[in-house]
Amino acid sequence: MTVNEIATSLATTADTVRYYTRLGLVTPGKSDNGYKFYSNSDQSRLRFILSARQLGFSVKDIKQILQEADHGKSACALVRKLIKTRLDETEKQFQEMLQLRKRMKRALKQWDVMEDKAPTSHMVCHLIENVNSSGIGEA
Amino acid sequence: MTVNEIATSLATTADTVRYYTRLGLVTPGKSDNGYKFYSNSDQSRLRFILSARQLGFSVKDIKQILQEADHGKSACALVRKLIKTRLDETEKQFQEMLQLRKRMKRALKQWDVMEDKAPTSHMVCHLIENVNSSGIGEA
DNA sequence: TCTTGACCTGTGAGTAAGACACAGGTTTAC
DNA sequence: GTAAACCTGTGTCTTACTCACAGGTCAAGA
Structure with a gap:
């Protein structure tokens, strides 16, 4: 999915998705045309991020949390x-x-x-x- | 008064006073030593700014308000x-x-x-x- | 095939209201 | 005169996006 598609699917904005991407919270691949390509797992990850934001976690908090999880902990x-x-x-x-x-x-x-x-x-x-x-x- | 003295006298921080000064909301003179010198009228002005902040006005709002007043309006x-x-x-x-x-x-x-x-x-x-x-x- | 226009993308910069870092100047004590 | 303590102005950083914009992409039409 493109940034706009995934943003729409998660009821957020493309800018927000780009922001999290820039910070490295999600690491989409690239399509042939150079656009970033968001997979289903990127989608779950973003969904998680958005949920955490809803609960008042800061983006920095979320970064930490994701790091733990990425290390299997x-x-x-x-x-x-x-x-x-x-x-x-x-x-x-x-x-x-x-x-x-x-x-x-x-x-x-x-x-x-x-x-x-x-x-x-x-x-x-x-x-x-x-x-x-x-x-x-x-x- | 120096920036620190006036900040203390108004129960705020030197950084805050410097910030308002940087924006031009107050325009202190200079002492011989190059330090900014805040007069009594700067003090009233700052007091006004702080009161307005307490009432929820943004710094930009306050800038507008001061401009009006400075034009005698x-x-x-x-x-x-x-x-x-x-x-x-x-x-x-x-x-x-x-x-x-x-x-x-x-x-x-x-x-x-x-x-x-x-x-x-x-x-x-x-x-x-x-x-x-x-x-x-x-x- | 080419073109026009609509749409979309990534990147860089801007926002609010100070807080913080820091090199260097100043003051005070000796 | 000197050293230590303190202070100053300026530049940079912060949050969580949002906006601007030059340029690339896609579908429709000629």
Whole structure:
């Protein structure tokens, strides 16, 4: 299959497949016309990669995992370890986004009753500079 | 103030200040020793930038906002417009993270009762490849 | 067989928001 | 004056793709 065919078959983009190929996660052969040729085993491999990405593994993680497997070793232990790390990170980012969202919504609400103002030498935009971002350190 | 002093005074890093400086968001002068010199007005400007970042504005957004203000125009309308866009994006990313977190937790739970396995020619890691990622398309 | 046009490919570069490396300059203590 | 400690600016690296683009390929028509 060509890059476009395999991408379509896996519901992803040709660019993504090319990216993984460039990194050496898959190593397709070449057709006579010079185009890369993806086999069924390349397809399983890509399917694996996409699944792992869906679970929050980084591309680097996946590279490691594939290396283990390519050496015939079970990657399960590694996989279990990595996902814990990634889950911790995700949880942290999640909390941060939650806070960010809260700040944004609060600002938007506050601004509803604030009028527009011209900037001064020590104030770029009073909306932003006077936003009451409580919830961080309110006594 | 030197870059390190101003960074400390604003509870950020010298690298961050240098980054904004490189982009031209602040334009410090030079001291005799060749080091950049940050004035009080640079400090207010940086404080503004950091506040805006806290509210989810991108650095590019902030550049636009500062430009308006530097031309003496009120940036409020722009600010109001931009935050709506950013909030929408944040909301979307937030939902995606929620889904990701759900998938990860679900996988971790499923894997508790699954044993490690060696890879086969058509299976890199059965934990990942057999994960039941329901909630996406379950009939 | 040749040609035109549509489509596709691989490769190089660009993106966000800093973090990091490092050679060299500066300051302080002696 | 010198040495050690510290600091600076600049260039490079990071993630996970996405975009641009010159050129090659394929099918249809003449």
